[in-house]
Amino acid sequence: MSQIQITINGKLCHCEEGISILQAAMQNGIEIPNLCNDESVKVYGACGLCAVEVLDDGSGRPMPKLLRACSAKAMNGYVVRYDTERVNQSRKIALELLMSDHTGDCMAPCRLNCPAGTDCQGYVKKIAEGDYHGAVRLMKEKLPLPASIGRVCPHPCEQNCRRALVEQPLSIAFLKAFAADRDLESETYRAECLPDTGKRVAIIGGGPAGLTAAYFLRQKGHAVTIFDASAKMGGMLRYGIPAYRLPKTVLDREIEEIEAMGVSMQNRVRIGEQITLEQLRADYDAVIVAVGAWQSMAMRCEGESLSGVVGGIQFLHDISSGEKAAPDLQGKVVAVCGGGNTAMDACRTAVRCGADKVYVIYRRTREEMPADAVEIEEAAEEGVIYRYLTNPAEIIGENGAVRRIKLQVMELGEPDASGRRSPVPVEGKFELLDVDLVIMAIGQKPALAGFEALEQTRKGTIAADEATFLTNLPDVYAIGDATNRGADIAIAAIGEANRCAAVVDSALCGALKPYRAPFLSKREVTAEMLADREKIARCTMPTRPAEVRRRDFDEVNLGLTEAMAQAEAKRCLECGCHDYNECKLIRYANMQPIDPYRLAGQKNIHEKERKLGSIERDPGKCILCGLCVRVCEEDAKQGILGLVGRGFTTAIKPEFQDDAVIAGCKDCAKCVKVCPTGALKLLG
Amino acid sequence: MSIRIAVGQGSCGIAAGAGKVYDALFAALQGSEVSLGVVGCIGMCWLEPIVDLYRDHTLQMRLVQVKPEDAERIAKACCHGDLSALNDLAISEEDAAFLTKQTRIALRNCGLIDPNSLESAVEAGGYSALRKVLAKQDGMTPEEVIACIKESGLAGRGGAGFPTWFKWNAARQSAGEEKYLICNADEGDPGAFMDRAVIESDPHTLIEGMLIAAYAIGAKEALVYVRAEYPLAIKRLHAALAQAKEAGYVGRHILGSDFSCEFRVKAGAGAFVCGEETALIESLEGNRGMPRLKPPFPAAAGYWHQPSNINNVETFANVSWIIDHGGAAFAAMGTPDSKGTKVFALTGKIRRGGLVEIPMGKTLRDVIFDIGGGIRDGKDFKAVQMGGPSGGCIPASLLDTIIDYKALGATGAIMGSGGMVVMDETTCMVSMAKFFLDFTAEESCGKCVHCRIGTKRMQEILTRITEGKGRKGDVELLEELCNAIKDGALCGLGQTAPNPVLTTIRYFRDEFTAHIEEQRCPAGSCTALRRYTIDPANCKGCTLCAKKCPVNAISGSVKAPHRIDLDVCIRCGQCMAACKFHAIQVG
Amino acid sequence: MNCECVKQKSDLSLLCPVLEEYAAVPGSLITILQQAQEIYGYLPMDVIYHIAAETGSTPAKVLGVATFYTQFRFQPVGKYLIMLCNGTACHVNGSERIAQTIQEYLQVENGATTADGLFSFSIVACLGCCSLSPVMMINEETYGNLTPDSVKMILQEIQKKEAAQ
Structure with missing residues (x-):
């Protein structure tokens, strides 16, 4: 055979005459996307993903038609590209069409709903297997503070857990804390860092966002310094969340781990005081602003400036920082205004400071309360009194100090834009409460002194691009509670930090690559579809009795035992596709932006089936590449699988109902191996 | 010399009652000397059943739209030899011009000879070309045959218009033990029926053309792949092959030469995609008719991976004429780009529908208005659909386009196999596009992504537009899909499936816009968009419409104008049909 | 298709002459199916299995071919x-x-x-x-x-x- 040369995407390739363009590419280490091709079977040409454009057929002329690289022979002198606009468009439509009839569960719903995209299903499985370090390794691909977050996260993952369709969702957050605690005890997992790049990044703010950004940028080999105004790193995790929920020793350990990777941490540095943003910009290749939202919002009622009226964050910060002595609230009556988690933290902290009576003033009802249900319950157990459907109208003082609070009685009206019924004042109906301390916990906003150069939103937050995280200043990025929509839960800031780190890394490496949400195939699952599952109750976190715990700041939760954790982890339905990481389809689908929803139409509906020995088929994921059919016939010489019907409803059927034919399957699993998606699965 | 009666008996003629007419004539002629015979289809379908009266091989009179009850007096007139008694049944001059304006080569014997009789075919010149080719002295070498076909400029009549000699030559040049000659008689384009007519009316011309082709490429076996929907064609082809074999035209040492060729007829089983040559080969091999990747082309590796040549019926029907008359005679007709004649199946809202064979280079207007007589029922011409699911709709403004592969291609339609479906003002072009996508989506083999899912999605988008649920941007989305499918589909079926949509968008975009933005069907054809209203001025309050309405959408008291509740109305139109006072309007 | 189809008991002997003529002729599957449909009026599932066995094919292949073409029916048709x-x-x-x-x-x-x-x-x-x-x-x-x-x-x-x- 004589040698020829062809140029593929600008790379000169040598190959033997007679082979296909696709083979020539593979032999030269170039991957032209393809789904229906495999060396073990004959060329088929169904998927159309391997389309290439021949810009020069060797004689200086382009070819008018796109070629399928799998079948077109490589000819001497060909200049071929698989990334021209025409090819990209052809591949894009092919992928959109495929995805419009693909029902995969690329990612489990828990993971989909996690703002940081943590692989819940993955680490829960590791926990079930007893591999806690392995679990933490998975967690730390997205989240460097699992022991802390596992304790405090309001766990959106659990909201989406399909186990709820059977009985109750998995206790994912506590499982995370359990495994992370085990990992911290010994042989703590620590991610490797790439060799130093010589690039320097300054991160302003050592809260969850700043720590996370530092963690991922350090892994990429960049020199990272975190500047924080407080005495210690941790931000809201340290100063906003009381110790009874997150013991500071746990947080310290996780921060130590980040520091040990070589992240430099500088505390008591406030921008505009010890250093300016301009200086940092001059000294570093990139600056990430992650300063959080530390200023409690005002309630806009009379009497707010009286002594004895404090912001919730301020109240919590003062106690956690130890900078001021914890106030002695013995014999005092405290009113906490607000219904979020900060309000819960404030009221429960007030209880622990010895307050006589603690009220929570909330203008809607328990139903609408945004705080965690567990928090609301535990606070009640600890003696907190809820005053639903009331709103502070006026804080009445005596000699400049708080004496009473006047509450406007509310009722629920029509649902507002958020879907929650909005509270309306009942005209002329008020109540009076005698109080000594009023804590405002109705929201926070960032304090942006020192950041005047950054453009702000109308909400008074830093305006940052959603895809690049860039502010109006070049090389200055901003993330977390200080930006755009304002304060959110910690895991949201962590997710943003992770994505921002990737963007900053790409910029430091020469070409900024904006974040693009991956395309994922999703499946709707109903309770009926899970009706056959055995009902197993969700584990309950053991806690210290309310009477005891309300007197100190020790952790309320006692932690799961290993037996509890493993049993709980085994409840997982393993919704996400087993093949997600190997799936060629999803990998190609994310090589370029696609929007299959614009082509949404009828989908072929198939049930999972287990008719062939040890192989499970999920026809919803099948893309009819025909590889299983062909490998069964051509390679395994079985002919067990076949295409049935034609057109849109064509399907691959294993042997119908006949046991004798099913028995013909030799379980060689060659079909499983060639399947480019997760449609075929070898059972354990 | 007595009269000979010939009843046209193609499928269409039989459906129109030709069989019953034949039976009635047979009964009426009992004991008379007048002979009664059968001929194939003359292609004047709107006049069926047709009865031809011959004396000495000369057509004396052509009777049209004959009913069985006419048999007695036809028999009587023929027995007495006084045909003037039948003047009222005779074809009009205007109708007769339908034939005289044509130039028939492929159809030269259709409707004139008895398809069941070899003698009849031979009398009309059948097998003379084969004799010429295989003659011991001054016969033709395969190369000479190919050269003659090359000179004629004959191109494949199945749709693509590829030069016939080139394919023959490629198959001839290919190295291979066995070679196969295949006739594609899987006439799948809805609206085309010339291949059926040829097989039903003149099977020996097809067989002769195939034999010459087999000789040219060096094939010893010939296969005919016929649609199962054509039972009469299959029956007559089998019979003709048996006769030809008996007479030594088919089989071993044909006409005493060294050339041997056996025939097989395979019935297709219902799959449009099998008109694509590689899918047809898969089907011949007993597999699912899914197209193969090209290359290799069938000329190199076709049936059983041996060199094979595939042409359609009409192409073969021209071959013996070309050999008889010489390539130059054929090439003298037509345009520089397209030689010879082409057969069209003229149907739809046309006054005179049937088979029309004309030289290339005539205009669409010639065919539709001059020969076809224009639109029936006094309506306006809107468009003509050419090339079936792979073709497109050509608007009135392009009626002067000449019939030529290039010129038709430039309109966005194609010559195709020759279906010409004429549409008038009441035809909705969006609905036409949907009709073709319904077809291709149904006929997609399911192999490649672009066609399997792409045509389905296009069909869904078109469906929602015809239902008044179209979205802004749907036309652009359709265009994007069309272009991607043209580029990405594996075979001709998929690559050309977007054509009907692209041409309707190109020429009738405003109709799409009216459906999407105004929920209005300008042709008044899309059921979901119809609005039935009662004109109070005409309504007499007879209550008949209300009684007919299956969903009680019509209310009103006796002798007072009624009204239709459009929210309840299911647009069945029964009220309109029932109203005796033309009070119900549709818009 | 349901399990009942497989348990059908068609008179398979009716198919013998067809199989005798075509079973060994390569590429005859469609012809065999057409003739089977002539005999039974449709293609019962047990007939499909029988054809697969007699032609050395697999049911997957035979059903694949049969379901590709619109001519073939899998339910009895009316008169x-x-x-x-x-x-x-x-x-x-x-x-x-x-x-x-x-x-x-x-x-x-x-x-x-x-x-x-x-x-x-x-x-x-x-x-x-x-x-x-x-x-x-x-x-x-x-x-x-x-x-x-x-x-x-x-x-x-x-x-x-x-x-x-």
């Missing part, structure tokens, strides 16, 4: 098979209304058989009788230039004939 042409010319000339009429008159869906087993209804690709459009075939007989009224009359006549027997 009269109505095939309504849905070619372009028929479409343009109103075959949709004819389909509606048949469906309403016989209370039968496309691809199904009436409860009395008398009629099966199927909308098919172009029958090639375009100049008579709209067209339908009932068994071997072709009917052209249909109108809703003429279709009803044709069906009524068949029903009358059947009732008389």
